[in-house]
Amino acid sequence: MPDRPRPDRAALVTGPCPDRDCDGPSAFQTQFMFTESAGNKLSRRTLLGAGAAAALAVGASASNLPTAVAAGPKSADWAALAKQLDGRLLRPGQDAYYSALKTFDPRRDVQRPAGIVQAAGAGDVADALRFAVKFDLKPRPRSGGHSYVGASTGNGVLVVDCSRMTNIHYHSDKTVTISPGVRLGDLHDVLDRHGRTIPTGTCPTVGAAGLTLGGGIGVEDRLYGLTCDALTGATVIGPDGRTYQCSKDEHSDLFWALRGGGGGNFGVVTRLSYRSYPALPGEIFRLSWPSDDAHRVLTGWQHRLLGGMPKHAWANLHLDSSGGSVHPSITGVCWDSSATAEIKQLTSAIGRSPSGKQIWHESHAGAMSWFAGGSAGRKRQSWSAGSDIVGHKLYGSRADAIIRAVGSWNGSGSVAAIFDPFGGAMSPPSASATAFRWRDAIADVQWYVGLGSTSRANLDRAAAWLKRCHSAIGSASIGAYVNYLEPGRTHVSDYYGGNYQRLVAINKKYDPHNVFDSRYSLPG
Incomplete structure (x- = not known):
């Protein structure tokens, strides 16, 4: 029985996708940033026009690309x-276009794609990519539209919108096959009817494809592994419209890259197959x-995580602030077991009893619904964020610096450092077993700003705060999570x-x- 009534998750959560899963872009659109000068990349027009197809024939799809690029599309080309x-196909001037261009963050509504293809299936994706290549348009695949940097939209691009491709097929062998537009909430609704689950994040409107391609961190990852660990096969449409069936036995290099390599590379995923697990x-x-x-909680939480937290337990740490004081809290779940023992171990490691405690039991569906944040998890909102992978202990002066x-x-709004625990079933595969590199790390931390204002001044304050947080964690960070991209990364x-x-190398192929x-x- 709960010590107190079940709390409202929306009142406890800081973030657009509770804690961990702004999946970033969906289909195969990623969200990472790197600095590029004008000389870093040849334009596609220059490359193809110079007859470079032969020089780059190592690529599996090189021979099917045109050797010259047509001028920009005319009205007749769009009509065709x-x-x-x-x-x-939606174009500027159509009423439906202005609704279709919206992503999860309202700040991106000012972007004006040249066109939006609302794909009904893989054939539409292939046609859209061929069109983009022919007319030198930049393709931007989308399903969930949760990219931290708006990578699934842009000015003058061709958005390949897979959000209407929402088929979910549960099979007798307890595997499930989905289309790229499937959202996490809908996927779990279907799986729960069969008593099954896939380890995913919890935000219900995040696209399963984008989350998987970045790795997929969530509340069941210590129990069952990352989302990408459950992936058994995928269909990818290459930039020339060619189809690749990927698994450990077929196009295994591309299959390796799909499991944690992020998106925006290789092609567009149009089908994903997963093994499922018992829903507990x-x-x-x-x-x-x-x-x-705050210092005791930050260091004690790590001590417990490193000292034998069982894989059926998951507990993340929040350091929340609206400026000035920092409020520490731990939210966790013990799957198919009592939380009492884990709370006792955490309290012992921290060395101080909590001032507030709530415990309650949920069905699997109820737990996922609560972590999803109810209606708050579906509301469009603006935020700024970044991440670090915690590779070394955050003790002593470093812990103080982070706090x-x-x-x-x-600035206007509130901030949080949200630490998600690694270990458990995430760790047995080697660091090179999939493209997700960070299996032997302690945790990831999402530095999150809930923007009370999207003014230029407040966005500048958010960027400065992120910079201070990165500086504070310093050399204890060994990288960042590709589903939590930020413009400040170099x-x-x-x-x-x-x-x-x-x-x-796989991208070049x-x-x-x-x-x-x-x-x-x-x-490239």
Whole structure:
């Protein structure tokens, strides 16, 4: 029985996607940033016009790309594309266009894509990519539209909107196959009817595709592994419209890259298949301490995590602030077991009893619904954020520096450092087993600003706060999470560590002409 009535998750959560899963862009659109000068990349027009297709014939799809690029599309060209599609093409001036261009963050509503293809299936995706190549348009795939940097939209781009591709098929062998527009809330609704689950994040409107491609951190990852660990196969449409069926036995290099390599590279995913796991009930708990105990909670939480937290337990740490004082809390769940023992261990490691405690039992569906934040998890909102992968302990003066940095916020809105625990079932695969590199890390931390205002001055304060937080964690950070991208990162390799060069080579193989060329993509 709960110590108190079940709390409202919306009142406890800081963030657009509770705690961990702004999946970033969906389909195969990623969200990372690196600095590029004018000389870093040849334009696709220059590359193809110079007859470079032969020089780059190592790519599996090179021979099918045109050797010259047509001028920009005219009205008749757009009309011909619209006639080809089973879905819809939306252009500026159409009423539906202005609704369709919106992503989860209202700040991106000012972007004006040249066109939006609302794909009905893989054939539409292939047609859209061929059109983009022919007319030198930058393709921007989308399903969930939760990219931290708005990577699934832009001015003058061709948005390949997969959000209407929402098929979910549960099979007798307990696997599930989905289309790229499937959202996490809908996926779990179907799986729960069969008593099954896939370890995912919790925000219900996040696209399953984008989350998977970045790795997929969530409340069941210590129990079952990352979302990408459940992936057994995928279909990818290459930049020339060619189809690749990917698994551990077929196009295994591309399959490796799909599991944690982010998006915006290689092609557009149009089908994903997963193994599923038993959906277990959970006992949820929330513990809070006064501001004076922030150092104790930060260090004690790590001590417990590193000292034997069982894989059925998951507990993340929040350091919340609206400026000045920092409020520490831990929210966790014990799957198919009582939370009492874990709370006792956490309290012992911290060395101070919590000032607030809540415990209650939920079915699996109820637990996922609560972590999703109810209606608040579906509301569009603006935020600014970044991340670090915690590779070394945050004790002593470094812990103090982090707490000071979190409390230094001086803008409109509130901030949080949200630490998600690694370990458990995430750890047995080697760091190079999938493109997700950080399995042996302690945790990831999301530095999150809930923007009370989107004025230029407040956005500048958010950027300055993020910089202070990165400085405070210092060398204890070994990288960043590709689903929590930020403009301040200087190079995409920060998100991949030792797997970066292998990903670059795979990208050059499957997209040799850099069709998926954006400031957020792997270099070609």
